[in-house]
Amino acid sequence: MALFNNKSRSLFKKPLPNNPSPLFIPEILEIIFSFLSPRLLQLHSSLVCRQWYLVVKSLLSILLPINWTGNPRQSDAYQQSFLHNLAIARALVIQRPKEPEIFYYSGVPHEGSKPWFDLITRLGNLATENRLQLNELHVLQSILLHTQLLPLIDVAGSVLTSLKLENVGYIDVPLDRILVTCPRLHTLHVRHTRKGYYQSVFHHGPGSEYGRPALPTSLPLRSLTLEAMGVEKAALLNLLASCPDLKELQLIKLIGPVYVPHPIIVPPRQDLVIYFRDWILEQIAAYCPKLRKIHLSICQESSWDVHGLALFSRVTDWSFLWRDATPVILKSLRRSHSSTLTSLEIVGVALHEAGYTPNLHRFMCESPQLLHLKAPEVRFETVWFDLEGILNSSGLHHRKYNNPWHPGLVGKSIDPAHRKIWACRNLRTLHLTFFYGSRDCNSVESMRVMFGYLGKVCPRLQDLSINCRMLALNLDSGFCLLSKLHELRRFRIITDIRQLNGPWDIGWVLKYLTPALRASMKLWIAKYNFTKSDLIYAKTPFASSNDVRPLTRLDYQRERNNDFMNVWDDDSDYGADGGDDGDDDIDKSIEADEGKGSPRSILDYMIEGVDMRNLGRRKDILDLFKDRLDKSWPCWPRMEYFEIATDYHHHIYDVRKMRGAIRKLRPDIDVK
Structure with missing residues (x-):
């Protein structure tokens, strides 16, 4: 149960009014509360008054599944309590035991048969008395067929859904x-x-x-x-x-x-x-x-x-194995189900398939009706989010995909009108693995490009899962740009997280602005509100934006810094190689465009109605903070679940530090 603060304690003791409203009738409360998640019931509804607390307590005992392992070493008191709760349970989950599982192919009962016998007997008695309310059965462990599964189905199968x-x-x-x-x-x-x-x-x-x-x-x-x-x-x-x-x-x-070495145990089957x-x-x-x-x-x-795709005209949710999601399949699916396709799932790992990223990117750019994309094991290169070519200034990665669908255009060989972004503005679910591509593309700018792109292009995300290596969850990486997702409910990050620079890195997750948070944001804005110092080399800058320096010199590695990307140096010898300063170059490029009939007033950074300026730059973070200070909008008002995981044990300390910081700032979120 959630912790009680002073306000919640006073509400808990508050008596009912003399003229109770319908919201204090238990039957009506149960109907209303049945539409809420258990987390919201614990943290909010149970703290209103004692009657609401009692209704929530009885409802949670029904909604929450009960877990059982069948461990014979558990105490008799625990077994009796579990058997008693079966009378009101709606869902039963048979968990895997903590000790290594032992397989019994002969079906002979083993030492764990007594708990199973008690379970089946209790379910049989409840079914005989017409008191069994079990609707869901989830078996996670390997159980015997004749002595466990079939008897369990015989006694509880009549009520299972x-x-x-x-x-x-x-x-x-x-x-x-x-x-x-x-x-x-x-x-x-x-x-x-x-x-x-x-x-x-x-x-x-x-x-x-x-x-x-x-x-x-x-x-x-x-x-x-x-x-x-x-x-x-x-x-x-x-x-x-x-x-x-x-x-x-x-x-x-x-x-x-398949080849079976023991045909007596496994009889051969035909016509599979x-x-x-x-x-x-x-x-x-x-x-x-x-x-x-x-x-x-x-x-x-x-x-x-x-x-075969045309045979299923009413199917809206499509799922493919990674080898089946070929460009031909995706193209045919997009054409034959353009008005019905709402969900796409790709199952399996596609690590070294070079064509997956461009094909998936093109599919997303031509699927405005898509609502859900689940491809957690498909690697997507963040360079495809780079619309101005600010990543990997060496150009190796851009020349690899020299085609009109690549957003990082090579110089001026491709018309900037071919810039494409994802067309699915109403995307609700996104599960992807992001990576930075080439070696020198692993930078803070790549993170800002990824977070900024998702915040601009997919503003209605509700379920987001990001798997990305070398992810810095601090202010400079642009992690705060995801606070634009006001409808986000579930967020999962899998990364080898870098150490935080300080507690202020995650303070922006507060639901509402506090005086301390306002002061921190103003200090950060004053610290990084640069003019020339934050300019970044770009291969194809927007013609109507004058805050990006065109790329004319490949002096990228000398200026790179993994913590703060100040690639523009006022003391550099850029002019010694025949170039002028940034403002002169920008003015000349604008004059050239005006001479060709492209007026300066054309807003080419507005792509399909989305303002894509400052993508990958610190100014995007500054604009976010200024907008939040002016309008005081809440951060993630609908967030219910936040998970941070890592595959590297030596980063577990930083993961726990991040979890603890978020739990302290947002106690209303279930943090794992």
């Missing part, structure tokens, strides 16, 4: 029996992760010690996910024929015929699904006309055929 099995290790996956035993099931997720030991197969046909009942003609199933397992064609089509209302179908990395082409796609589209989300992939080879 969602079933997720994460570590299936059975030779025959009993999907038929699960669907018949659970007549109200809407969501079924089966995932097998140990294909190196044996091959799980869902097949259709007689012969099994637990029996295969016939499926009914119509099942209420809405979502079906099968991952890393073999599926026979006849079994798949027979199952889909019984699911006319299916809206989500995900067949992820299906396993074809090894591709999704031709008549199979036609059958899926005919059996499931209401599909809205689809993922079809094979573990070994490419799965999709371009002509």
